[in-house]
Amino acid sequence: MLDKLNYRLFWNWDHSTNWCLNTVGRQNTGVSNLYTKRGPEFERDYKRMIEWAADHGVSSVGCVALLRDCHGGFESARRICGYAREKGVRVNLIAGLYSYGGLYYEGKSQLSLNNFLEKHPECMAKDMDGTPRFIQFRHPHGWMREPVACPSNPAVRNYVLDTLAYLFMALPELGGIQMETGDCTPVCMCEKCRERRALWKGGERRIPQLSLSDMAGIYPDAANTIWSISPDAWVVCEMYTHYTNNPVYQDAENPCVKAMCTLPDKCFLQWGDRHFPKKVWEDFQPVPEHLRRFRNIYRCHHSTQWAEGRHTLTVEKIRRQCEMAADAGIQGVSIFGECSAFHANTEFNYLAFQYFADHPHATLRAFAEEVMAPRLACTADVAERYIQLADLIYDRAKIPAASAEITKILAGITDYDAQRRWMYLGSFLNAYYWESIQKN
Ligand SMILES: [Zn+2]
Incomplete structure (x- = not known):
């Protein structure tokens, strides 16, 4: 049982982060949307969020689509990350390695997975019928149609590792990464991927489609590549589901779990509440013995488009999140930080996040x-x-x-x-x- 949670993370998209009020082009929902504000608003929104984080004990601010041409690409990202570093806060890029556009979300960049797959269609993931796989998020929770890469293709693997190394060289101010393989994205059904998954016995799930073997197959090499360039970078491995509802994680001898356990202690494993939340909340288990040496994070979707709705007051749920994390031996917590603290309910949610991370057993x-x-x-x-x-x-x-x-x-x-x-x-x-x- 812990008496304090040392890692506090905010999770955010670029397009629906609204810390500046009364701006044109605000969105309150979505996954993979277009960015609809004027470009400079991106930097203003994130700098305000970073100021709040610095003043209220939030250690890291994550951003999906940190890199887009329309809001300044590398230059605005460099300013945002540098501003955060000055204030003792990290900006983590949240990115899919095989989906969600890769490291450079939208624009003319070699770090864009979509551009890579357009040039190399042979690297795309396959559908059941052998046709190339795309993900299309349903409106209003998403917009773009994005190609998915095949995790078993060696050219994809090289591309992922090369672009990670390039990113941390080109953007040394970046605090770290939260990397994913694809949770709502269908897994590749090519022959090689099927064989690999059968061999690794990863406890794959069909609904939603999650592949632990996809994650375990790339996370260790990706993390080590990043640390070879930026040894202090935070590397957060998104596990999508929770060890409480997938027995594979309890098995230290499982090939996927073994592969993950080759990583050093400084690696973060992030466990979510979104898939099968009821079981997680009702039957919260301590972190399995073999995973305790990592820096574990419990991530929840309070007061968002996926849960109660934006600007709702969820201080009791945040209290429970922190208490359960502390009791389970999880050292970190994560919530969404997209909304301005102008909204009094949101402000109290953020303050509860700080207070209960400091005092997880307070009332x-x-x-x-x-x-x-x-x-x-x-x-x-x-x-x-x-x-x-x-x-x-x-x-x-x-x-x-x-x-x-x-x-x-x-x-x-x-x-x-x-x-x-x-x-x-x-x-x-x-x-x-x-x-x-x-x-x-
Ligand atoms: Zn494949």
């Missing part, structure tokens, strides 16, 4: 008393009432009465920031009420 009452009450200019009881009121999005008929209650609380408050937070809650709830009474 919600203690958080309300020590963190919320001073910011709401009220007692601990009234701060706890804020938490209850924010939950009325699930009981919308009670919102008009809650609105009146907030108005009464506001009458006794003179501090501007405390007023702003209560007014935010009122407006947030009323938007849900308004929607509940519309005819169409």
Whole structure:
């Protein structure tokens, strides 16, 4: 059991990160979307997030599509990563090695996997019928149609390792990488991949399609390639699912697990809650003995497009996430950081992330008393009432009465920031009420 969680990570897309308010082209959802703001907004959004991270104990800010031509490519990435380094925060590139566009998400770069596959169609993954595989995310949770590479093709392997080495040479300010192989992307069905998976006995899953053998087949060489250039880089291996719901991870003799265990202790293994979350939450297991020496991370999807919706208050879930991580021997936690702390619920989520990572066995009452009450200019009881009121999005008929209650609380408050937070809650709830009474 741990008494503090040392690694705190924010996970983000470029296109739906909105730390600057009132900008044109904001998106609140999506995977693999186009970037729709003006290019310079990308840097402004990320610098604000980094400032928050530096001030509130967030160690690393991740970004999917850090590198795109339309928001400045290497030059803006260099400025963002350098700004973060100055403030003691790392920027991690979140990237797919066989899918999601590779290291350079969109543009005229040799680091773009899509460009590589366009030139080398023989390197593409195969569908059941032998045709090249693409991934097409469903609207509104995605947009682009992206090619997928074959993990068994030696030319793909060389390309992945060469581009990783190049990236860390060309962008020494980069704090690290969260690498993936492809979770929603269908796995390659070519003969070589089928044979390799059968041999490695990776506990593959069909729905969603996850291949531990794809991951274990490249993560060790990819990590060692990165460290040969940048020894202090954080290398986060996305495991997609959770060891609690895949028995393969419990087996130290499994060939995939053995391959992962060739990595040094400094490697991060990131375990998610998204696939089969119920079992993970109800039956949380300690980290298997043979994986304990790694830096493990528990990543959750609170208050996002995939869970309760943006700007919802999820402080109790964040408390549980941190408590379960500490009890399981997991040293790190990760949540989304895409939304501005202007949204009072989001601000409290981020503050809960800091507070419960510092004190994973503290109570919600203690958080309300020590963190919320001073910011709401009220007692601990009234701060706890804020938490209850924010939950009325699930009981919308009670919102008009809650609105009146907030108005009464506001009458006794003179501090501007405390007023702003209560007014935010009122407006947030009323938007849900308004929607509940519309005819169409
Ligand atoms: Zn293949």
